[in-house]
Structures are given as C-alpha cells and as structure tokens.
Amino acid sequence: MRAQVPQDMLTAIHRRLLTKDKTAWDDLTEVLLEPLVGELSTYYRRVDEHVIRDAVIDALLDECAKPTGYDANRGVPLDRFLAAAARRNVRDLLRSEYRKKQRERQVAQEKKEVDVALDPAAANILKEVQEDQERKVQNLLTLVNDPRDRKILLLRMQGVRNTVEFARILGIEDHPLKQQRREVMRRKDRLRCLAQRHGFRSLLTL
Numbered sequence: 001m002r003a004q005v006p007q008d009m010l011t012a013i014h015r016r017l018l019t020k021d022k023t024a025w026d027d028l029t030e031v032l033l034e035p036l037v038g039e040l041s042t043y044y045r046r047v048d049e050h051v052i053r054d055a056v057i058d059a060l061l062d063e064c065a066k067p068t069g070y071d072a073n074r075g076v077p078l079d080r081f082l083a084a085a086a087r088r089n090v091r092d093l094l095r096s097e098y099r100k101k102q103r104e105r106q107v108a109q110e111k112k113e114v115d116v117a118l119d120p121a122a123a124n125i126l127k128e129v130q131e132d133q134e135r136k137v138q139n140l141l142t143l144v145n146d147p148r149d150r151k152i153l154l155l156r157m158q159g160v161r162n163t164v165e166f167a168r169i170l171g172i173e174d175h176p177l178k179q180q181r182r183e184v185m186r187r188k189d190r191l192r193c194l195a196q197r198h199g200f201r202s203l204l205t206l
Contacts, residue, residue, distance in 0.1 A: 013027050032082065055092075058086075058196075140153065
C-alpha cells in the first residue's frame, strides 16, 4: 500500500528543512515514518520490521541532513523520493547482514578465534575497545533527560527486544498489547533518531 501524504504539506516541510528549521524534522517523521514503514512492510513481507524501520529512519535522517539532495523540479514527489531511498537502504542492510553472517561462518569454520586468555595483547585491545564503548554510552546518556528513556537505551544496547520489558519501564504493562507495542516502538524510534543525529548510530543495533 502506497503512503498517502498531502504533497503541499511535504513541500512546506522540505522548504523548512532547507532553512535549517529544527522543528521540521519532527514534522517530517510525524507524517512520513509510519506511512513509509507500512508501505515497505507490504513490499518486503519477509523482512524483519526492525530492518524496515531502520531503513526508513535512515532515509528521513539523510533528507534532514542534506535536503538539497531532493530536487522538486524533477517532478518526483518527496514521499516517492524517500520511499525509493528507504528501499535502497533495506537492500543495503540485508546485504550487510548477509556479509556479516558469511564472515561469521568463515571464522567459525577456520577456527581462527583469538584465545584472549593466552594472548595478553589481544586482551589489552579488547579492554581499550570496551572502555571506548563505555565512554560513548555515557556521552549518549547525557543527552537524555527522562530516566525511563535512559533505561530503554541501555536495554536496546544490550540487544533486548521483548516489548514487555520496555512496557514495564514505561508503566504501561497493563495496557493492551497492541497499545504497548505502538508506544514502545514510538519511544525506540525517537531515541534511535536522537542517537543517529548525534553520531551514536553504532550503539543501537536493533
């Protein structure tokens, strides 16, 4: 199903993006995030929704970061331009995931894992990487004022996906499951956008 969004609204938002209007990002995601996720979910029925949402958010972030990349004079509506970008992102994410799994299989087959216990140099490198990661986590958390959002970020960075865990943090575990999922997804999307806009994309892998 194709996303249906008034073109005059999108044109107005795009103009605001060109003038660096900071509130335009919120309006763009408000009118296009869910419609495009729904459209691509229909197109890619076998692809995990997390992948699709990541692809759409990346397309919207790219539009906000570089609105001059879209030329209205070419006759392509903004929502179609972003839908095409999101589809490319889906394909790129799937290819990246495939290559990652291939590398993991190759490493497992060749048994080239480093035995950290027998390699002090490797242990030091891993320690430095871990310390750098911890600094990035702390820097990201300083951008978040709501204690609930901090807890959600920490769970996400631990790879937690269970909606119930996030719903419990928000105090909505007694609400209908559909409502829980909608509210949790909204929070996670907003926090992921925050992380990406401040250069912390690698911390959120969901």
